Amino acid sequence: MAFYLNSNILPAPARVASVFWQSCLSGQLPYHLGVTLLRLVISFSIAMLLGCGLGIVLGRNKKLDAFFDNWLVIFLNVPALVTIILCYVWFGLVESAAIMAVVINKLPNVIVTIREGTRTLDQDLLDMARCYHLSKRKTLVHVIWPQLHPFVMAATRSGLALIWKIILVVELLGRSNGMGYQLHLFFQLFDVAGIMAYTIAFVAVIQLIELAILKPLDRQSRRWRR
Amino acid sequence: MAFYLNSNILPAPARVASVFWQSCLSGQLPYHLGVTLLRLVISFSIAMLLGCGLGIVLGRNKKLDAFFDNWLVIFLNVPALVTIILCYVWFGLVESAAIMAVVINKLPNVIVTIREGTRTLDQDLLDMARCYHLSKRKTLVHVIWPQLHPFVMAATRSGLALIWKIILVVELLGRSNGMGYQLHLFFQLFDVAGIMAYTIAFVAVIQLIELAILKPLDRQSRRWRR
Amino acid sequence: EKTLIKIGVQAYGTADWELAALQDDPQTKSADFIIKKQPLANAEAGKIALQSGAVDMIVSDWIWVSSLRSSGEDFTFYPYSGTSGALVVPEDSPIHSIKDLQGKRLGIAGGELDKNWLLLQALAKQEQMDLNAAVEKVFGAPPLINEQIKQNRVDAVLNYWHFAARLEAQGYRQIIDGRGILKGLGIKENVPSLGYVFKESWANNHKQALDNFFKASKQAKNRLCTSDSAWQKIIPLTRVDDLPTQTRLRQRYCEGNIEQWGKQEQQAAERIYTILHTLSNRQLTGNSEHLQPGTFWSAH
Amino acid sequence: MTHIQININSKIYPAVQKAGQHLAIADLKLTLHSNEFICLVGPSGCGKTTLLNIIADLDPDYEGEIIVGRQHAHPKIGYIFQNPRLLPWRTVRENIELVLESKQRADIIDPLLETMQLTQSQHVYPERLSVGMSRRVSIIRAFAVDPEVLLMDEPFVSLDAPTARQVRELLLKLWQQRPHTVLFVTHDLREAIALADRIVFLSAAPMHVISEITVPIPRNDRDNEAALESFRQQLLQNYPDIKKLL
Amino acid sequence: MTHIQININSKIYPAVQKAGQHLAIADLKLTLHSNEFICLVGPSGCGKTTLLNIIADLDPDYEGEIIVGRQHAHPKIGYIFQNPRLLPWRTVRENIELVLESKQRADIIDPLLETMQLTQSQHVYPERLSVGMSRRVSIIRAFAVDPEVLLMDEPFVSLDAPTARQVRELLLKLWQQRPHTVLFVTHDLREAIALADRIVFLSAAPMHVISEITVPIPRNDRDNEAALESFRQQLLQNYPDIKKLL
Ligand SMILES: Nc1ncnc2c1ncn2[C@@H]1O[C@H](COP(=O)(O)OP(=O)(O)OP(=O)(O)O)[C@@H](O)[C@H]1O
Ligand SMILES: Nc1ncnc2c1ncn2[C@@H]1O[C@H](COP(=O)(O)OP(=O)(O)OP(=O)(O)O)[C@@H](O)[C@H]1O
Numbered sequence A, B: 001m002a003f004y005l006n007s008n009i010l011p012a013p014a015r016v017a018s019v020f021w022q023s024c025l026s027g028q029l030p031y032h033l034g035v036t037l038l039r040l041v042i043s044f045s046i047a048m049l050l051g052c053g054l055g056i057v058l059g060r061n062k063k064l065d066a067f068f069d070n071w072l073v074i075f076l077n078v079p080a081l082v083t084i085i086l087c088y089v090w091f092g093l094v095e096s097a098a099i100m101a102v103v104i105n106k107l108p109n110v111i112v113t114i115r116e117g118t119r120t121l122d123q124d125l126l127d128m129a130r131c132y133h134l135s136k137r138k139t140l141v142h143v144i145w146p147q148l149h150p151f152v153m154a155a156t157r158s159g160l161a162l163i164w165k166i167i168l169v170v171e172l173l174g175r176s177n178g179m180g181y182q183l184h185l186f187f188q189l190f191d192v193a194g195i196m197a198y199t200i201a202f203v204a205v206i207q208l209i210e211l212a213i214l215k216p217l218d219r220q221s222r223r224w225r226r
Numbered sequence C: 001e002k003t004l005i006k007i008g009v010q011a012y013g014t015a016d017w018e019l020a021a022l023q024d025d026p027q028t029k030s031a032d033f034i035i036k037k038q039p040l041a042n043a044e045a046g047k048i049a050l051q052s053g054a055v056d057m058i059v060s061d062w063i064w065v066s067s068l069r070s071s072g073e074d075f076t077f078y079p080y081s082g083t084s085g086a087l088v089v090p091e092d093s094p095i096h097s098i099k100d101l102q103g104k105r106l107g108i109a110g111g112e113l114d115k116n117w118l119l120l121q122a123l124a125k126q127e128q129m130d131l132n133a134a135v136e137k138v139f140g141a142p143p144l145i146n147e148q149i150k151q152n153r154v155d156a157v158l159n160y161w162h163f164a165a166r167l168e169a170q171g172y173r174q175i176i177d178g179r180g181i182l183k184g185l186g187i188k189e190n191v192p193s194l195g196y197v198f199k200e201s202w203a204n205n206h207k208q209a210l211d212n213f214f215k216a217s218k219q220a221k222n223r224l225c226t227s228d229s230a231w232q233k234i235i236p237l238t239r240v241d242d243l244p245t246q247t248r249l250r251q252r253y254c255e256g257n258i259e260q261w262g263k264q265e266q267q268a269a270e271r272i273y274t275i276l277h278t279l280s281n282r283q284l285t286g287n288s289e290h291l292q293p294g295t296f297w298s299a300h
Numbered sequence D, E: 001m002t003h004i005q006i007n008i009n010s011k012i013y014p015a016v017q018k019a020g021q022h023l024a025i026a027d028l029k030l031t032l033h034s035n036e037f038i039c040l041v042g043p044s045g046c047g048k049t050t051l052l053n054i055i056a057d058l059d060p061d062y063e064g065e066i067i068v069g070r071q072h073a074h075p076k077i078g079y080i081f082q083n084p085r086l087l088p089w090r091t092v093r094e095n096i097e098l099v100l101e102s103k104q105r106a107d108i109i110d111p112l113l114e115t116m117q118l119t120q121s122q123h124v125y126p127e128r129l130s131v132g133m134s135r136r137v138s139i140i141r142a143f144a145v146d147p148e149v150l151l152m153d154e155p156f157v158s159l160d161a162p163t164a165r166q167v168r169e170l171l172l173k174l175w176q177q178r179p180h181t182v183l184f185v186t187h188d189l190r191e192a193i194a195l196a197d198r199i200v201f202l203s204a205a206p207m208h209v210i211s212e213i214t215v216p217i218p219r220n221d222r223d224n225e226a227a228l229e230s231f232r233q234q235l236l237q238n239y240p241d242i243k244k245l246l
């Protein structure tokens, strides 16, 4: 492995750092990263909101579930390529098409995970809520949601990663900016240092999200455990 | 939408069916599908086995978790492109490199999901197991595993889908057969009917897996619920 | 008022260079068209952009245009470049001709339907060699294929022209290029491999402006090939910082210049089409036996 | 105000795998008069919890009908489940607050916490409570909603004698302050005699009423241990059917 | 054979959020002689379960020591938890089989199921059991392992009187057949007197031993209700400290 360290295949850390620094200075990296992050935030939010909603509904309603189950499997397994092409071709190379393509790819994953969680809900607690006439909202927020929390966290963590993987393809196929666009150019030039620098920037952002948002959420939601 | 139905972008079902039939007859589709499925089965098995193991360990051991958590986030968010390139460059355009690339991409997802599940394990039941001196194996199989089951199912379902998405890229970049290779050819020719036909074949296989394996497993593992 | 032409170009590709040179030309300001450039990451993105109507024009190949036309679309093609891929080996390689490929590992960009690969097989067949069986094929993405030969994991590569040029600049030896293969197959004409692709109906509405654009584009290319100062300006767009590679890229790019485009060339294209149709077992071309009429745009 | 007429022809739990179907209740007829205090006594596993769930409208899957007299179709119910069923992610206080609507929460909750000796533990999460403590929380929750019908499924088990006594007194006080119908499941005949207007003895599966016995001891004489004990002895002698249950 | 010496200086539950830290046990000294039957009586929430968990080696986080005499460092323990803690995905029978090693399972399980009247329900999953039934399953599980030390945390609540009596008899029978040390938590003084060699009264938090009283009634006289009752009255009179607990 050390053998490769000097080649351009796995560039020396110093080289990656210098590329990183230069792309930061030139404003290139912040620009593309920013664009991608914006897309990520929007499509992630839509996918999580819709996914949690639908997941809960399917998990609690056997009939609807039986009906939509096949569709779910289909959407889960249609190649990203297909949905991306169709979205672009139907709606044009516009931002909304890109975001829709990401959402369509991510949504079934969230639904499947949350549905699995909903199926394990504690019937005793739901009965309690019903018996004490808790409102729908209260039941959802205070009885159902905390039980789904681990599933939501799993969907969030692996979801961020998945969206990021998809967004790269989405940008590659129809946007003129963003990390995916940029990474592909680097790939064409086989500029591994560039790829690394951008990857590091992205991973750093996700680490930040993890530390600033997910970890505290975790702690908050686990504080009641023994 | 009907407007597009006649264009070659969204081909008529009859056309897709005929393409499907012809590629079946020519043996092309079964061949490439078979190759991809083989890769999928191997890499899925490795990723699930390793992922469940590591997920349980990290979920139960706070120190190890704190140590590996950062690495997990990194591996979760390194673009598929990067790992695939590195695997291919290091190990050559060979089968094992392809499979390793898929495993590396899928593994962190499984770990994260299972770890989340492990954190919710019922301490009372674990205490019971300890108190009655159940062996490690018995505790794992009869006390821990059933509680992880919903998480394993979530990881399986969204995992199959994820692997399939990654395997396409892996095959596209460095294999001479498989669905990804084939889809890429179609894509270069912009042959949407071909893409659809192959997609349908794959989705059908996954539906079969769902019906023949996952659904019965689900039923089996939920039979005790009220 | 001026005609707006939206062009999807592969970022840092030759069309990108040319448009940069064109826009740099003061004459363009007075022309009756305005160029709006949409950079895209790869060729497929271009095809999507064109079909979704996001751009009016992209650079692509005529075989694809023909197959589009056979399914009822009215896209058409105007030649842009004749540069094509090449077979390249390490300098000290024992391989000197196609015959020497026997039993060797050959890296191929683009998969089994790659035009150059199909044609190379046809050429080998003339010499009684079943290339498909004779070599160990390694398909992969172009950059990865280049890496493979650098690591000596393959003995020869058949790659796209700018990837091949990069290798050449590093001392690798070209055995044969796309045009050489065609010559070997008896096609003497210089048939363009790439061209501008656009909707015929759209073109008919903007004939004059389009014609002017094509002329200006040709001039821009000539300038890049003849004027060193013009070339210097677009060097950043090549994304290459060593002189040998830059020189090699410019050389290959300029060799692809289309001087002749008439009946003869179009008939040659028809012949190539037929060869590819058989070789690829229809997969590359679709079911149509012949090049679709109207594939090549004639402004007159 | 809430007169309830129970008339269950049958309640069957369907067969699951190797376990056959189970006829839990058959021909059970029972009338709960307004503001009556009724104790249910029956063998373990006979179907008492099943019955309470049906009354609480948690289980619609039975043959028969529950007619709730006049006023409300759904009376306000307080149900002390056999297990506390607290939300583990809410503290003691938050668990009680959850079932209350208004802002006068503190007025209701604080005195109850005080009586139940839980003021100190009000910010503790349920997994950190002892079993008896969680049970007391679930009792407070039921009392706090000021129910029209109070269902209590063995509420005082796991409570030490003095605490149980105190809760019992509180229950009676509340019941007398603001009368409501109480259905109280217990295995302890002494407790039943001390509390009930009427004791209903239930058979083993399929459950039905064996006999209903009105406790004639006046309310103000209920803390006279001797009176209770003599009634108990008398009961055991007069009803050989019941003796088997005790 | 298993003589256990308990010597807990302090057991502190750390503070969590708004809830302060809790000193559960302080200076508790207690010796369990071999094969002794000891009942623990103390107010709800005083720390009885905490103590049993420490003895069962489930909670290592305390100051002090538990010395288990001679032979085994870890005696075979049967623990009837305060909640049944059955695995919901295993049937009644499978739950019991889980803790048994050998192939003579049926020999052990079948008679126990019979005595506990659970033969019919042996293939039922725990969520479909009544509370009393699950409790009986957890009792069977503890008896089945043939323990050297038996910890019982209010095992008989939710059992109707006849069943409780039967289980009590079974417990005594097993204990006499194959002696082992029993630690039995209860809130019911009558039950304690009927069962115990020695009753240990515990204080409210921080828990320590208030007094230990040996029950002098001979084993074969234990079903004489009058004898038990008179001892109980005597106890209440002689120990004013204890009276507060009862
Ligand atoms: N969900 C269910 N599915 C199948 N059978 C059930 C279910 N719930 C209860 N049963 C059965 O119905 C019978 C009555 O149960 P129930 O819980 O009503 O008893 P109970 O009178 O409350 O007993 P206990 O005093 O022990 O709490 C039991 O035999 C039990 O096994
Ligand atoms: N995990 C924990 N964290 C913090 N405090 C705890 C924890 N477990 C128990 N406690 C506290 O320790 C005290 C004793 O609890 P324990 O369960 O031992 O009581 P107990 O004597 O068994 O009561 P009961 O008779 O009600 O079961 C209680 O005040 C309880 O709140």
Ligand SMILES: [Mg+2]
Binding pocket: D048, D049, D050, D082, D153, E130, E131, E132
């Ligand atoms: Mg019950």
Ligand SMILES: [Mg+2]
Binding pocket: D130, D131, D132, E048, E049, E050, E082, E153
């Ligand atoms: Mg306790």
